[in-house]
Amino acid sequence: MQANKKDWLRDLVIYQVYPRSFMDSNGDGIGDLNGVRQKLPYLQELGVNALWLSPFFCSPGDDNGYDISDYQNIQPEFGTMEDCEALIRECHQRGMRILFDLVVNHTSDEHPWFLESSSRDNGKSDYYIWRDPVDGHEPTNWASVFGGSAWEYVPARGQYYFHLFSRKQPDLNWRCPDVKKAIFSMMAWWAQKGVDGFRVDAVSHYSKPEVFVDSTLPPMPDGYRPAFDQICNKPETHAIVHAMNREIFTPYNLVTVGEVACETDQDLQNYALSQREEFDMAIPFVPPQMEVGLNPVELLRHRFESQYEALKDGGWWALFLSNHDKPRQVSSLGDEGTYWEPSAKALALFLHGLPGTPFVYEGEELGMTNAYFSSIDDYRDLDSHNVYRSLLLSGKTPEEALHGVWQVSRDHARTPMQWTSGNQAGFTTGTPWIRVNENASRINAEQEQKDPLSVLHFYKKLIALRRREPLLKEGTLEFIDTPYPKQLIAYRRQKGGRSLLFIANLSDKACPVPFPLPDKEPLLTSWEREQSSRPAGQLRPYEAILWEE
Ligand code: NOJ
Ligand code: CA
Numbered sequence: 001m002q003a004n005k006k007d008w009l010r011d012l013v014i015y016q017v018y019p020r021s022f023m024d025s026n027g028d029g030i031g032d033l034n035g036v037r038q039k040l041p042y043l044q045e046l047g048v049n050a051l052w053l054s055p056f057f058c059s060p061g062d063d064n065g066y067d068i069s070d071y072q073n074i075q076p077e078f079g080t081m082e083d084c085e086a087l088i089r090e091c092h093q094r095g096m097r098i099l100f101d102l103v104v105n106h107t108s109d110e111h112p113w114f115l116e117s118s119s120r121d122n123g124k125s126d127y128y129i130w131r132d133p134v135d136g137h138e139p140t141n142w143a144s145v146f147g148g149s150a151w152e153y154v155p156a157r158g159q160y161y162f163h164l165f166s167r168k169q170p171d172l173n174w175r176c177p178d179v180k181k182a183i184f185s186m187m188a189w190w191a192q193k194g195v196d197g198f199r200v201d202a203v204s205h206y207s208k209p210e211v212f213v214d215s216t217l218p219p220m221p222d223g224y225r226p227a228f229d230q231i232c233n234k235p236e237t238h239a240i241v242h243a244m245n246r247e248i249f250t251p252y253n254l255v256t257v258g259e260v261a262c263e264t265d266q267d268l269q270n271y272a273l274s275q276r277e278e279f280d281m282a283i284p285f286v287p288p289q290m291e292v293g294l295n296p297v298e299l300l301r302h303r304f305e306s307q308y309e310a311l312k313d314g315g316w317w318a319l320f321l322s323n324h325d326k327p328r329q330v331s332s333l334g335d336e337g338t339y340w341e342p343s344a345k346a347l348a349l350f351l352h353g354l355p356g357t358p359f360v361y362e363g364e365e366l367g368m369t370n371a372y373f374s375s376i377d378d379y380r381d382l383d384s385h386n387v388y389r390s391l392l393l394s395g396k397t398p399e400e401a402l403h404g405v406w407q408v409s410r411d412h413a414r415t416p417m418q419w420t421s422g423n424q425a426g427f428t429t430g431t432p433w434i435r436v437n438e439n440a441s442r443i444n445a446e447q448e449q450k451d452p453l454s455v456l457h458f459y460k461k462l463i464a465l466r467r468r469e470p471l472l473k474e475g476t477l478e479f480i481d482t483p484y485p486k487q488l489i490a491y492r493r494q495k496g497g498r499s500l501l502f503i504a505n506l507s508d509k510a511c512p513v514p515f516p517l518p519d520k521e522p523l524l525t526s527w528e529r530e531q532s533s534r535p536a537g538q539l540r541p542y543e544a545i546l547w548e549e
Contacts, residue, residue: 005197005253009280009357010316010473012097012255013463015048016361018324019056019078020064021414024428031416031427032056033079033087040090042445046365046456047463050097052199052257054324056084060110062168063146063382064414066101066201067108071186088194097196099255104183105202106169113182114170118154126176129162129208140212143224147386150224162212164205164231166382174206174240187248197255200241200279203271204261207236221393233260233267241271241278250277257318258282265310273315281318281357288326288408295486296333297506301479304354308477317356321347322364327412331370335508339542340367344455345526346504346544350489352462353502353546355477360459363417366448367455370412371437376402380434384409418444453529461524469523471500480515487511488539492549504544511539518547 023035033056043051056078058070065075074084091098107114116124131139131151138151139160144167151160152167161170172179187198208231215227241258249256258279262268272282284307291299307317321329330336334343344367352358373379376388376398384405391401411434418440420426425440437443448454466472475493480503482488488511490503501518504526505511526544527534534540 005255005280008097009255011467012050012357013048013466014050014052014099014257014357014359015043015046016052016054016323016359018054018362018414020054020433021416021427022362023417023419024430024432027429028077029428029430029432030077032077033074033083037083037087037090040094040096044094044096045460046360047460047467048360049095050099050196050255051091052099052359053101055101055103060108060168062108062166064380066103067106067166067169068103069108069110069112072189085193092194097255098194099197099199099257100190100195101201102187102198103201104172105205106163106165106171109168109170118156120157120159123178127173127179128170129173130157130159131162131212132159140227141214141219141223141225142212142227142230143215143220143222146383147220147390148222148224150227162208164202171205171208173208174236175208175210180240180243184244184248187244188252191248191252191254195254197257197280198249199257199259199283200244201259203241203258204233204237204267204285205231206240207231207234221390228261232263233270238270238276238278242276245277245279249279256280259285261285265306268307268310269315272311273313275314281316283318283320283323285325288332288410291332292407297486297489300333300350300506301485301489305479308355312476317354318359319351319354319356320359320361321351322361322413323359324361324413325410327408328368328370329364330367331412333506335542336369339508340369341455341529342526342540342542342544343506345458345528346506346542348455348459348462349524349526349544349546350502350504350506352466353472353491353493353500355473355475355493358463358466361413363413365456365459366418366443366445368415368418368443369437369439370406370409371415371435372406373411373435374402376405378435379405379409379411381410381414384411420444420446458524458526458528465523469500471495471498475500482514484511484514488514499549500546501549502544502546503539505539505541506544508541510535510541513537513539517545518549520547522547 020031022031024031025034055065057068058073058075059065113124113127116122117127142150144150146166163170215225217225219225256279258271260271260282262284271278330344388401391404415437416427416432418425421441425436448456475495478492480490487507493500522545524546
């Protein structure tokens with residue numbers, strides 16, 4: 001896997017595995033690395049040529065592995081270092097790259113560095129963000145992303161530490177040269193083991209102010225105030241990423257995807273234009289709360305058009321609709337009911353027709369949907385519980401609070417992968433760590449494998465089309481205005497006198513077609529199952545079509 005990434009980066013289709021929920025190989029109810037190894041033939045047949053695995057390193061699991069207590073060992077429930085090395089090797093044997101998740105904005109509070117840092121007088125005392133109490137309380141009024149104060153008091157040290165995420169995720173102090181040294185050497189160590197790249201977690205917040213001041217943003221229901229504006233995308237953060245690039249990413253030929261909180265196009269450019277020498281691609285993080293209730297067509301057009309414009313001169317795009325932090329795309333942007341299948345296909349066709357690197361989140365290729373648990377006790381994600389608590393605090397009834405969780409829960413994406421219609425969806429022979437979605441008997445890989453018109457086969461066709469159609473990789477992108485901006489989305493891809501046209505009706509009502517469509521066989525259509533031809537001048541609900549013009 002030595003060839004320079006410039007030669008293959010733009011050919012990647014990346015599949016995100018959330019190891020805990022993908023495949024359990026030993027019946028303990030928790031997905032594991034050997035489960036991923038078992039399913040490599042499935043992934044290869046799907047056509048993806050790279051995997052990104054969410055964290056499986058040693059961790060107490062407060063945030064399902066995004067709280068790491070040892071970066072260079074495997075959490076036993078996920079397997080062993082031998083299993084991990086075998087996975088890297090087997091991916092390479094199958095011509096697939098493998099990316100790991102690099103979570104270095106914070107560690108776990110059970111990381112030995114933090115345990116040492118908690119008493120002032122040792123070599124690690126400066127590894128985290130420690131501040132004295134102010135008038136006997138927290139240094140500032142800042143809220144943690146997961147609720148409550150962003151500060152936690154440690155009596156042994158007589159100081160507070162800062163945690164942007166949970167109390168068990170203390171933020172590292174990137175001003176400390178030893179932190180940088182330790183993290184960079186860990187990254188090099190994985191690269192030497194053959195890892196092909198990193199998805200880099202929560203990048204935007206590496207740099208913290210030397211002097212913390214109270215936030216003036218509106219308070220959360222618990223009284224603490226968000227303070228993103230004071231720690232987002234600071235020049236020192238870019239300096240750290242640039243150093244990562246010069247010292248590790250480039251020398252080790254790593255492909256990198258930064259998870260960034262972008263307030264402006266300029267932020268995105270700063271992380272993902274190649275001349276900046278930071279990341280190859282960026283995943284802009286948008287909290288699901290900000291997208292609930294928006295019209296899907298307007299949202300998609302706005303998001304992908306502005307990203308395209310921001311990066312078209314010297315950048316490259318990470319294309320995704322789903323990941324482990326978002327509700328399932330069919331549920332939030334498509335239709336879970338009558339038009340489940342065409343809507344799953346229409347969203348896929350929209351995304352894979354765009355310029356950039358498509359990401360497929362596990363189960364998306366089956367059209368997996370949200371799982372609406374009827375009790376808060378069935379939710380496992382700490383953030384879902386925080387959302388619930390916060391809604392109760394703001395005066396909602398338990399039922400209303402549960403409905404609030406249904407809208408934004410990260411657990412929608414974390415229910416077990418639906419492999420078969422059998423017991424526990426074929427994910428485990430034991431009791432799964434989180435409930436299987438009730439629709440597993442209808443939506444599962446086994447059944448979809450047998451049906452050439454399934455969502456799964458549609459993804460195979462899409463990925464295969466991307467391999468043989470250079471226009472999808474290289475063509476320019478232009479969105480087309482229509483008189484139905486809440487229903488229709490359309491764009492054209494062009495290069496060297498050839499062009500592709502995409503149009504979709506992303507609504508559950510038929511929509512008139514506002515301009516003449518090519519009178520040819522489409523390359524792909526989301527209504528492929530329907531034998532009768534399209535009514536003249538109309539697009540049926542969730543009908544999406546791609547032609548060569
Ligand atoms: C972003 C990750 O995707 C999310 O799952 C996690 O909770 C936070 N960063 C903190 O690491
Ligand atoms: Ca297991």
